[in-house]
Amino acid sequence: MTHRIASPSIRIVLTSAVAVLAACGGGEKANPDTATVTVTSTSGSPHGLLVTMARTATAGQPTAVTILAFNPSGGAFVGYKGTVTLTTDDKAASVPAPFTFTAAERGQRTVQVTFRTAGLHVLQATDENAATDTGFTVVASAAAASLALEGVPATKAAGDTFAVTVAARDAFGNTATGYRGTVRFSSSDAAAVLPVDGAFNSVDSGRKSFALSFRTQGAQTFTVRDTAVSGLMVTSAAIAVRSGAAARIQLRLSGSFKVDDPHTLTAQFGDAFGNAVTNFAGTISFATSDLAAPSIPNAVLTGSEGGVATVGNIRFYTAGLQSIVATSG
Known part of the structure; x- marks a missing residue:
């Protein structure tokens, strides 16, 4: 580790600065007296700073940091009275305001710094004479305080399976890598296919993926909750579920329902889960079990009819149980 040593600032005090000019023969001038100077340092002595802190920390928990002022020989600068400013690359951290050492501290002070962002971070100490040193620590996430969802789609077709990631977060937004809870899914769609309860382990590091699907069209949501910790839960944004393919x-x-009376036939397309398919385009063919009845004309849909075809003037000529079969292709 490299420490920057501060050089003392210099103040020059003239203790004798009287130039005496004496008239000498021939008009020659005498040399002026030589002025004497005293050199002092406003910081007391050349010195450096040393930052000492633990190699690991936990987000949200205070970490002890010791700042030592030392002289060029490496010993403590016991007379140090400089003002030190601490800075860190963790924008969410809490650091003390600039502080001035007192004689009683004998060049060493311990302060508390609270990091809040997980990862490797630096802490730099600098005084007014540009003496500086940097410490490093790896900040671990705190305990899980909330659950978050990643990869939730805005829209999905009924029956289509999709994956989402459940992430445990600490109070500062870091992924809670130590989370070992078990989560359970529920949904506004009573027909949804949901994952079984999922337990997080060390391999997951606070993030785990699950697959699910909806079967009912409309705005649907799902909720994930910890099975043991009340309040540790999250509900997805509404997902627009559209119907699946026509089935x-x-x-x-x-x-x-009397012989030779006219009837009206309505055909409605639906998907495999009973949702109406409103954008079907194609031809529907009809066949009746009444061999004496006139044939039923085909219906052609362009996709703008809402998936509904209507055929009028359907007649039966044979009494008894009759049927109509519709096919599309």
């Missing part, structure tokens, strides 16, 4: 056709027939 079925639902038929409705209205009318008097």
Whole structure:
């Protein structure tokens, strides 16, 4: 480690500065007296600073830091009365305001610094004479104080599986790498397929991925909560769940159900989970079990009909139980 040694500032005091000019024969002038000077230092002595601190710290917990002023021979500068300023690259840290050493401290003072951002950080001590030293410490995250979600999609089709990451965070926003809790999922979608309870381990380091899917269209959310710690939970933003691919056709027939009476047939497309598919485009073919009845014309959808086809004037000519089958392709 390199320490910067402060050089003392210099003050010159003239103790004898009278130049006496004496007239000499031939008009020659006598040499002036030589002035004598006294050199002092406003900082007392050349010196350096030494910062001593633990190699590891925990976010949010005070860390003891010792600043020692030393002389060129390496011993403590017991008469040091400089003012020291501490700075750190941790923008969230709490450091003492600049402080001035007293004679009673004999060149050494211990202060408390609180780091809040996980990772490797530096702490630099500098005095008014530019003496400086830097200490290093690795800050670990504190205990988990909240859960956060990463990778939550804005929209998803019903039945599509997607992955999200659950991250444990400490009170300062660091990933709580020591979290070992178990989390449980729940959802506003009663038909959702959710993960089983998941336990975090040392390999996860506070972040764990899970897969899930929704089955009901509309705005849906899911919640993740710690099974043991009340209040340690997070709910996702609303996810717009749209219907899946068309998988079925639902038929409705209205009318008097009498021979040769006209009926109206409505065909509604749906996905595998019962959600209406409103953007289907294609042709629907119909077939009836009544061989005496007139054929039912095809229905053509362009995608703008909301997935619904309506065919009128459907007639049956044979009494008894009859059926209609619809297919698309």
